Amino acid sequence: MQAADLLDPRVLFVTGKGGVGKSTAAAAVALAGARSGRRTCLVEVEGRQTMSRLFETQPWDFDEREFRPDLFGMSIDPEASLTEYLEMFYGARRLSKLVVGSTAVEFATTAAPGIKDVLLIGKVKELERRRDPDGRFHYDLVVVDAPPTGRIVNFLRAPDATTELVNVGPIRNQAQSLVDMVLDPERTHLQLVTLLEEMPVEETVQSVGALRELGVTVGPLLVNRVLQPKGDDSVQKLLAAGLDGGELTTMLNGAGLPVSDDTVADLLARGERHAHRIALQERMREQLVRRSEVPMLELPFLSTRAFGEAEVGRLAEEIAEVVT
Ligand SMILES: Nc1ncnc2c1ncn2[C@@H]1O[C@H](COP(=O)(O)OP(=O)(O)OP(=O)(O)O)[C@@H](O)[C@H]1O
Numbered sequence: 001m002q003a004a005d006l007l008d009p010r011v012l013f014v015t016g017k018g019g020v021g022k023s024t025a026a027a028a029v030a031l032a033g034a035r036s037g038r039r040t041c042l043v044e045v046e047g048r049q050t051m052s053r054l055f056e057t058q059p060w061d062f063d064e065r066e067f068r069p070d071l072f073g074m075s076i077d078p079e080a081s082l083t084e085y086l087e088m089f090y091g092a093r094r095l096s097k098l099v100v101g102s103t104a105v106e107f108a109t110t111a112a113p114g115i116k117d118v119l120l121i122g123k124v125k126e127l128e129r130r131r132d133p134d135g136r137f138h139y140d141l142v143v144v145d146a147p148p149t150g151r152i153v154n155f156l157r158a159p160d161a162t163t164e165l166v167n168v169g170p171i172r173n174q175a176q177s178l179v180d181m182v183l184d185p186e187r188t189h190l191q192l193v194t195l196l197e198e199m200p201v202e203e204t205v206q207s208v209g210a211l212r213e214l215g216v217t218v219g220p221l222l223v224n225r226v227l228q229p230k231g232d233d234s235v236q237k238l239l240a241a242g243l244d245g246g247e248l249t250t251m252l253n254g255a256g257l258p259v260s261d262d263t264v265a266d267l268l269a270r271g272e273r274h275a276h277r278i279a280l281q282e283r284m285r286e287q288l289v290r291r292s293e294v295p296m297l298e299l300p301f302l303s304t305r306a307f308g309e310a311e312v313g314r315l316a317e318e319i320a321e322v323v324t
């Protein structure tokens with residue numbers, strides 16, 4: 001596997017530690033997919049309307065809508081998935097309208113805690129398998145803004161747990177078909193998003209292990225918010241040499257720059273902090289490569305007040321440069 005293979009599978013579950021930028025990365029991957037000509041569906045599963053806010057669209061719901069060229073968005077909720085499932089298997093349109101409601105889902109969820117996840121993954125599979133009248137797949141790529149790493153193993157294991165509970169019948173077959181999708185390296189990759197910081201790196205390394213044990217394929221890591229070294233090499237060398245503030249003030253004043261000791265001290269402190277963070281990043285990058293053995297694709301830290309579609313677009317460009 002190489003970073004260039006990022007968009008190869010048909011389904012990408014994007015996960016990571018809370019707050020590392022899963023939703024942002026999922027949006028950027030989906031946008032890169034759509035721009036590459038893949039008909040793409042971006043899926044939200046936690047009903048938080050993160051995507052509609054990010055792209056400034058109408059709120060998302062169970063009906064997919066093409067909100068950008070080749071880019072569709074939808075939000076899966078378990079209740080709607082259950083209704084659709086019953087309609088598909090039993091043709092019970094009228095019955096399901098009566099039976100299915102939040103009570104039914106609540107009941108099912110209490111009876112078998114994983115059922116909500118099975119319903120969510122079931123809808124993802126429906127999107128992935130859907131065909132147009134000419135026989136071609138309707139979507140080339142389905143990108144899911146999935147639950148965080150703390151929940152991802154149980155989330156993905158839910159269909160398999162169901163097959164253990166139910167031995168025969170349509171539910172078992174349906175659950176087995178989800179297991180097949182999740183475990184097929186051609187169809188599904190797990191996309192971990194991380195930061196070059198201690199805790200996220202640790203959690204990522206653990207998750208890569210747990211996911212591999214589960215048998216799912218871990219795609220290239222998306223390393224988010226990577227700082228770019230400021231200044232050229234000579235500046236870095238000056239900082240590394242531990243410049244004396246007093247000397248620097250004298251030098252600058254001598255060169256006709258009327259700067260005070262305080263300003264110079266402040267600038268030096270900032271420079272040193274920056275150099276320190278770059279050095280830490282370097283150590284974390286080395287650890288991540290060595291311990292995860294997964295190729296990486298880095299996304300830059302974008303310093304902006306409001307993070308919106310333009311920024312997602314810039315991250316999508318970074319992805320497009322690497323992906324084939
Ligand atoms: N490359 C980046 N540069 C700068 N800021 C970023 C970048 N990526 C994400 N952010 C910011 O980091 C914050 C968290 O991002 P996001 O909501 O995507 O994380 P998340 O992992 O989905 O969070 P949650 O666990 O709450 O779902 C947001 O404010 C987002 O704008």
Ligand SMILES: [Mg+2]
Pocket residue numbers: 022023024050145
């Ligand atoms: Mg999120």
